[in-house]
Amino acid sequence: MKILVVDDETDVRDLFQQRFRREIRSGEMSFSFAFSGEEAMTYLRAHHSEVLIILSDINMPGMSGLELLSHVKEEFEMPPTTMMMITAYGDDESYSKAMELGANDFLTKPVDFAVLKDKLLQLIP
Amino acid sequence: MEATPSNGQLLFLAPLALLIIRGLRRFLDLPARLSWNNLLRYIWVPGVVLFLMGWVFNLHSPLLVDGYWLFVLLVVATVLVALRDYRPARTLLLALAPFLINKLLEFVLTGADGRLPKRFDQVLDTTQGFAIVWLITFIIIARNQKKTLEQERLQREEEEKAKRLIEAQNVELERLVVERTAALTFQAEELRSALTELRTTQAQLVQSEKMASLGELTAGIAHEIQNPLNFVNNFADVSVEMLAELREEQARPIRDPELEADLLADIAQNLQKIHHHGQRAASIVKGMLEHSRASSGERQPTNINHLADEYLRLAYQGLRAKDKTFNATLNTEFAPDLPLVQAIGPDLGRVLLNLFSNAFYAVRQRQLRGEAGYAPTVTVCTHQRGDQIEIKVRDNGPGIPETVRQKIFQPFFTTKPSGEGTGLGLSLSYDIVTQGHSGTLTVISEEGKYTEFLISLPINQAD
Known part of the structure; x- marks a missing residue:
């Protein structure tokens, strides 16, 4: 299961790789990282059939997570099955906007990795 | 002089003398210049007295008329001498002098019978004509002098008036200046206190502007601190997990040294990351404190x-x-x-x-x-x-x-x-x-x- 994590903080990569090291080692999950919405779009255009889940931060300079969400929904006929949005601000406006744009889930920072792991494992076919 | 002078001439001469005195009074402004001016009003008295005496004692001498006439002239001369400081008066004196001398000589030389000796009569008649011409000429000159003096006086008065006006204006100006100076001093004082007040207010405003921008920053700062804190928590948490895993690995009968080395490297890296993100949060807090503090002014x-990078992100997140x-x-x-x-x-x-x-x-x-x-x-x-x-x-x-x-x-x-x-x-x-x-x-x-x-x-x- 390929997961694309989009966040402007580069240390997110190390964090995810360590948090999910067992799943990565066992080959259950594989992670790709993009550090901006634009980068995520480029990556998706190249690898879009592989990615099943997108985990995206909302507050990023440039293209925001919500914009990325709408672009993904617009551009790809077969969008990744799941889009999860992560934000530091758990405000209703962002939540409803994300849901309106077709997000599957909405998490607030700090991310509880145990909860995230459960959610991801449920998605594994 | 007539050959048969009559005392009746005295009655003619007395008003004439009065007229002369009046003319003189007007011309020389006697009331202002002469203390005994009032006495001159009685110039007619001697004439009338002589006439009465002549009538009572039946005297018929030309000397009475001539004497009175000479008396009038002498009075006029005396007046003029008394006023010699006044230039027209001097000129009049000069005008009168030949006429007076002529009359004096005539009076002195006339005999008791009222007749002049023949040889003098001719001379005196000639000189009298000359004396009259002289008299009139100099009266005209005196008039002109008087006019000139009058003009000069008027001019001086004008100047005096102008000067007084200027002085009055100066005094007024002086008063205004004093008034204005007082007003200005008062204003300056008011302005100074207003300025002090403004400076205080400005200092307060500067501080409140700082606080306002700090308010703008607070949300950005919270976000900026939240991120490193999340990393600190997550890396610490994951490191604990990894240490547990490492222990598990070490307890296995068949150990995987490569995995153990990987885990150790990751843990070491995580500690570094914890340190890095801890520092990041600390520097944000420090920046916030510095921002709110009154400037130390130290370069x-x-x-x-x-x-620029720090504040760009703070502003954006804010x-x-x-x-x-x-x-x-x-x-x-x-x-x-x-x-x-x-x-x-x-x-x-x-x-x-x-x-x-x-x-x-x-x-x-x-x-x-x-x-x-x-x-x-x-x-x-x-x-x-x-x-x-x-x-x-x-x-x-x-x-x-x-x-x-x-x-x-x-x-x-x-x-x-x-x-x-x-x-x-x-x-x-x-x-x-x-x-x-x-x-x-x-x-x-x-x-x-x-x-x-x-x-x-x-x-x-x-x-």
């Missing part, structure tokens, strides 16, 4: 790139916290080998924060107009130009019209709706750059395209 070698839907592209073009600048970090930070906040506000305004394809962009560039460091803050917002551009550095000038801006941000920024750092702060803009603020700082501050 320290400052990395402009770091400062705005994002208030307005979730806001988004902008941040371009940073930092010169990699920029020398350190002697600067008061927190002060310069405030300037940058202000410029960034304005830039974000500008692009936000333009974004809200809903132009198709508009990408809000804020760019920060640093570079060295000679012995100056330049920081450019550029936004592709709506631009600033020329009329507004002239006023933006004035205190309390703001284009934001009331309650949103104090109007002090740019004016304080201007003071910090120009007075605090001997630099310049300028702005260029094109309406509908961009606005660019340029801070120019000398690398080596003069003092």
Whole structure:
């Protein structure tokens, strides 16, 4: 299961790789990282059939997570099955906007990795 | 003289004498000049007395008439002598002199019978004609003199009057000056106290502006601190997990040294990351404290790139916290080998924060107009130009019209709706750059395209 994590903080990569090291080692999950919405779009255009889940931060300079969400929904006929949005601000406006744009889930920072792991494992076919 | 003089002539002479005296009085202004002027009114008395005496005693001598006539002339001469200081009087005396002498001689030479000796008669008659001509001539001259004197007097009086007027005006002016000076002193005093009050208020305003910008920052700071804290927590947490896993691995009968080494390396790396993010949070807190503190005014070698980057993110996150839907592209073009600048970090930070906040506000305004394809962009560039460091803050917002551009550095000038801006941000920024750092702060803009603020700082501050 390929997961694309989009966040402007580069240390997110190390964090995810360590948090999910067992799943990565066992080959259950594989992670790709993009550090901006634009980068995520480029990556998706190249690898879009592989990615099943997108985990995206909302507050990023440039293209925001919500914009990325709408672009993904617009551009790809077969969008990744799941889009999860992560934000530091758990405000209703962002939540409803994300849901309106077709997000599957909405998490607030700090991310509880145990909860995230459960959610991801449920998605594994 | 008639051959048979009659005493009746005295009655003719008395009013004539009175007329002469009146003429004289008017001409020489006797009441003002002569103390015994009043006596002259009785000039007719001797004439009348002589007439009565002549009538009573039946005297018929031409001497009576001549004597009286001579008496009148002598009185006139005496008056003139008494007034010799007055020039027309002297001239009149001169006019009268030949006539008087003529009359005197006539009187002296006339015999008791009232007849002149023949040989004198001819001479006296001739000289009398001459004396009369002389008299009239000099009376005219005296008149002219009097006129001239009168004119001079009038002129002097005019001058005197003008002088008095000027003096009066001077006094009035003096009074006005004193009055005005008092008013001015009072005003100066009032102004001084107003100035003191203003200075105090200004200091308070500067502080409240700092606090206002701190308020803008708080959300950004919270976000900025939240991120490193999340990392600290997560890396610490995951490290604990990994240590547990490492122990498990070590307890296995068949150990995997490669995995153990990987785990150890990761743990070591995580500790470094924890340290890094801890530092990051600490520096944000420190920056916040510095921002709110009254400026210490101490210059320290400052990395402009770091400062600009820090405040750019704080400003952006601050705005994002208030307005979730806001988004902008941040371009940073930092010169990699920029020398350190002697600067008061927190002060310069405030300037940058202000410029960034304005830039974000500008692009936000333009974004809200809903132009198709508009990408809000804020760019920060640093570079060295000679012995100056330049920081450019550029936004592709709506631009600033020329009329507004002239006023933006004035205190309390703001284009934001009331309650949103104090109007002090740019004016304080201007003071910090120009007075605090001997630099310049300028702005260029094109309406509908961009606005660019340029801070120019000398690398080596003069003092």
